[in-house]
Amino acid sequence: xxxxxxxxxxxxxxxxxxxxxxxxxxxxxxxxxxxxxxxxxxxxxxxxxxxxxxxxxxxxxxxxxxxxxxxxxxxxxxxxxxxxxxxxxxxxxxxxxxxxxxxxxxxxxxxxxxxxxxxxxxxxxxxxxxxxxxxxxxxxxxxxxxxxxxxxxxxxxxxxxxxxxxxxxxxxxxxxxxxxxxxxxxxxxxxxxxxxxxxxxxxxxxxxxxxxxxxxxxxxxxxxxxxxxxxxxxxxxxxxxxxxxxxxxxxxxxxxxxxxxxxxxxxxxxxxxxxxxxxxxxxxxxxxxxxxxxxxxxxxxxxxxxxxxxxxxxxxxxxxxxxxxxxxxxxxxxxxxxxxxxxxxxxxxxxxxxxxxxxxxxxxxxxxxxxxxxxxxxxxxxxxxxxxxxxxxxxxxxxxxxxxxx
Amino acid sequence: xxxxxxxxxxxxxxxxxxxxxxxxxxxxxxxxxxxxxxxxxxxxxxxxxxxxxxxxxxxxxxxxxxxxxxxxxxxxxxxxxxxxxxxxxxxxxxxxxxxxxxxxxxxxxxxxxxxxxxxxxxxxxxxxxxxxxxxxxxxxxxxxxxxxxxxxxxxxxxxxxxxxxxxxxxxxxxxxxxxxxxxxxxxxxxxxxxxxxxxxxxxxxxxxxxxxxxxxxxxxxxxxxxxxxxxxxxxxxxxxxxxxxxxxxxxxxxxxxxxxxxxxxx
Numbered sequence: 001x002x003x004x005x006x007x008x009x010x011x012x013x014x015x016x017x018x019x020x021x022x023x024x025x026x027x028x029x030x031x032x033x034x035x036x037x038x039x040x041x042x043x044x045x046x047x048x049x050x051x052x053x054x055x056x057x058x059x060x061x062x063x064x065x066x067x068x069x070x071x072x073x074x075x076x077x078x079x080x081x082x083x084x085x086x087x088x089x090x091x092x093x094x095x096x097x098x099x100x101x102x103x104x105x106x107x108x109x110x111x112x113x114x115x116x117x118x119x120x121x122x123x124x125x126x127x128x129x130x131x132x133x134x135x136x137x138x139x140x141x142x143x144x145x146x147x148x149x150x151x152x153x154x155x156x157x158x159x160x161x162x163x164x165x166x167x168x169x170x171x172x173x174x175x176x177x178x179x180x181x182x183x184x185x186x187x188x189x190x191x192x193x194x195x196x197x198x199x200x201x202x203x204x205x206x207x208x209x210x211x212x213x214x215x216x217x218x219x220x221x222x223x224x225x226x227x228x229x230x231x232x233x234x235x236x237x238x239x240x241x242x243x244x245x246x247x248x249x250x251x252x253x254x255x256x257x258x259x260x261x262x263x264x265x266x267x268x269x270x271x272x273x274x275x276x277x278x279x280x281x282x283x284x285x286x287x288x289x290x291x292x293x294x295x296x297x298x299x300x301x302x303x304x305x306x307x308x309x310x311x312x313x314x315x316x317x318x319x320x321x322x323x324x325x326x327x328x329x330x331x332x333x334x335x336x337x338x339x340x341x342x343x344x345x346x347x348x349x350x351x352x353x354x355x356x357x358x359x360x361x362x363x364x365x366x367x368x369x370x371x372x373x374x375x376x377x378x379x380x381x382x383x384x385x386x387x388x389x390x391x392x393x394x395x396x397x398x399x400x401x402x403x404x405x406x
Numbered sequence: 407x408x409x410x411x412x413x414x415x416x417x418x419x420x421x422x423x424x425x426x427x428x429x430x431x432x433x434x435x436x437x438x439x440x441x442x443x444x445x446x447x448x449x450x451x452x453x454x455x456x457x458x459x460x461x462x463x464x465x466x467x468x469x470x471x472x473x474x475x476x477x478x479x480x481x482x483x484x485x486x487x488x489x490x491x492x493x494x495x496x497x498x499x500x501x502x503x504x505x506x507x508x509x510x511x512x513x514x515x516x517x518x519x520x521x522x523x524x525x526x527x528x529x530x531x532x533x534x535x536x537x538x539x540x541x542x543x544x545x546x547x548x549x550x551x552x553x554x555x556x557x558x559x560x561x562x563x564x565x566x567x568x569x570x571x572x573x574x575x576x577x578x579x580x581x582x583x584x585x586x587x588x589x590x591x592x593x594x595x596x597x598x599x600x601x602x603x604x605x606x607x608x609x610x611x612x613x614x615x616x617x618x619x620x621x622x623x624x625x626x627x628x629x630x631x632x633x634x635x636x637x638x639x640x641x642x643x644x645x646x647x648x649x650x651x652x653x654x655x656x657x658x659x660x661x662x663x664x665x666x667x668x669x670x671x672x
Contacts, residue, residue, distance in 0.1 A: 017541060025541075026539060026541065026542065027510055027537040027538060027539075028465070028537055028539070029465060029466040029536055029537060029560070029562070029584075030539060030559075030560040030561060030562040030564075030565060030573075030584065031562035031563070031564050031584060031587055031588075032564075033539055033562075033564070033565070033569070034562075034564040034565065034566060034569075035564070174469075174472055175462065175463070175472075175476070180463065181463075184463050184464075184465055187465050188465065188466075188468075188588075188589050191466070191587060191588055191589060192587055192588040192589070193587075194564060194587060195564075195587075287515070288514070289511045289514055289515055290509075290510045290511045290514060290537065291463060291511060292463070292465075293465075293537070298511070300511070300515060302484070303479075303482075303483070303484045303485065303512060303515070304461075304485070304511050304514070304515030304516060305461065305462040305479055305512070306462045306463055306511070
């Protein structure tokens with residue numbers, strides 16, 4: 001068992017300069033350094049500000065629909081056998097359909113305190129974009145969302161939603177025309193409009209203080225889970241599983257449990273297979289590098305050029321990962337495994353048929369992993385899975401895949 | 407010490423003439439053109455060459471350099487090509503100071519210590535890493551020094567006074583002053599408060615201040631070099647290279663023209 005001192009080592013990061021061990025930090029053009037300092041100072045004072053926290057709590061409760069429920073999936077438990085008890089943290093029940101809103105409301109409030117009238121965001125599948133556009137309405141901010149031209153085509157419904165919400169969706173034609181390039185373009189916009197604009201980053205990635213801020217706003221997931229588990233079964237989970245792209249739902253789910261005995265498993269997307277180049281498993285197959293202002297694991301070629309990630313779920317389709325995950329992997333606190341496109345579809349259909357819940361393809365990776373590996377968990381284990389979003393947005397993908405299978 | 411950049415700066419301090427620094431993307435449109443251009447630039451009155459290593463995610467760059475980088479990457483340009491090219495040019499007697507411009511990731515991927523050693527051995531005089539602020543660069547500064555490479559840090563219009571002093575203290579050779587809030591790329595006008603801002607920076611440090619981002623025309627060069635110690639031009643040159651063989655001639659003539667404008671400013 002780990003000692004208390006070790007547990008303390010895991011929490012309380014990042015250090016004052018924004019590092020999680022050797023990871024994290026701030027690798028950005030000088031123009032942004034002042035804005036990052038300003039954001040850090042504002043956040044440090046607001047995180048202790050009772051009025052700010054009260055307001056955040058109020059909005060999460062009345063607007064986002066928190067607390068989300070914890071559901072025991074008894075049918076799935078029985079189907080797998082071994083007396084496993086499986087609990088789903090229902091982030092899919094949040095307003096806008098995923099955990100993303102926890103962060104956008106928090107940062108929206110921050111933007112208001114900073115006096116910024118405009119927010120910008122990057123988005124891949126469009127989930128964070130929709131959450132950001134929604135939050136912009138709530139706080140009456142103008143909102144521009146950068147989205148890869150390819151993603152715009154693939155996610156037409158979310159683009160339409162953002163338009164209805166009054167946000168401008170700006171197509172990005174540079175590079176691979178996906179999330180990675182949308183993030184570059186959002187940062188370039190921020191460099192240009194840094195004094196009037198808040199960059200509402202959607203995951204626990206980017207330069208300090210973003211990985212810390214987004215983690216803190218997402219930690220509500222884990223805090224609620226802790227209370228709910230104690231209430232339902234008078235015990236904490238033995239195993240916790242969450243999918244990892246950038247890693248915001250996973251860190252939010254795990255963070256309050258770092259100092260417990262729970263075994264924590266992050267599931268990355270292995271796409272079409274780890275032996276192909278079409279995967280998004282940055283922690284499993286990446287090497288240390290610097291992307292989007294942070295030091296972390298990056299998928300890159302022999303010349304240090306960042307490679308394209310692939311996953312059936314656009315939300316995991318990112319060639320790097322939050323620096324705190326990199327740190328917790330190296331520290332040995334979280335284990336990172338992978339699930340393929342196929343595993344994800346298996347997870348999707350299993351939860352749909354067994355429980356009548358359609359998961360997004362991102363958490364479907366966590367479910368697929370659980371189903372594939374259920375024998376490796378001790379008999380009677382209590383397993384908590386973060387169901388980070390609902391599946392509506394992915395139905396086209398699922399249908400297309402079924403068609404090609406036939 | 408045989409760092410050509412430091413020598414160049416010393417000469418400049420004596421003569422008070424202005425410095426003209428030209429940027430090129432390595433391997434755009436191809437490696438042999440880059441080689442030709444560096445030699446030609448030396449003849450055309452360029453004082454410093456900034457050789458940009460292409461990166462897949464160039465955060466600080468606008469469309470022109472993004473495009474050039476993507477083209478060079480498609481040709482498979484690697485960091486060793488930079489070493490080979492400069493070694494070859496040095497053997498041919500090219501003595502102009504050459505700085506290695508690169509985002510951090512390709513350097514880190516190659517290994518910072520190995521990269522630094524080989525940059526020095528092949529004849530580079532310093533580096534500019536746009537996503538490496540001094541806070542993060544500090545741990546490597548002794549390595550740069552040991553290999554006699556100048557690390558040139560950037561100062562932006564948003565940088566506060568106390569921080570400008572700190573950056574100036576860590577920057578070798580000169581300070582790269584970013585003229586505007588935004589990415590690289592030619593602009594039709596320079597910010598109205600630029601001259602005032604440069605003066606303010608000059609008052610905080612005795613280091614040389616070279617100004618880059620958005621500069622493309624002789625009149626802009628003249629205005630800026632009236633107060634700054636020199637000028638850095640990139641996108642405007644790279645843009646001309648799009649035009650094939652004609653483009654190469656046109657890039658050289660632009661460089662000659664801008665360099666003349668810089669020298670005439672006083």
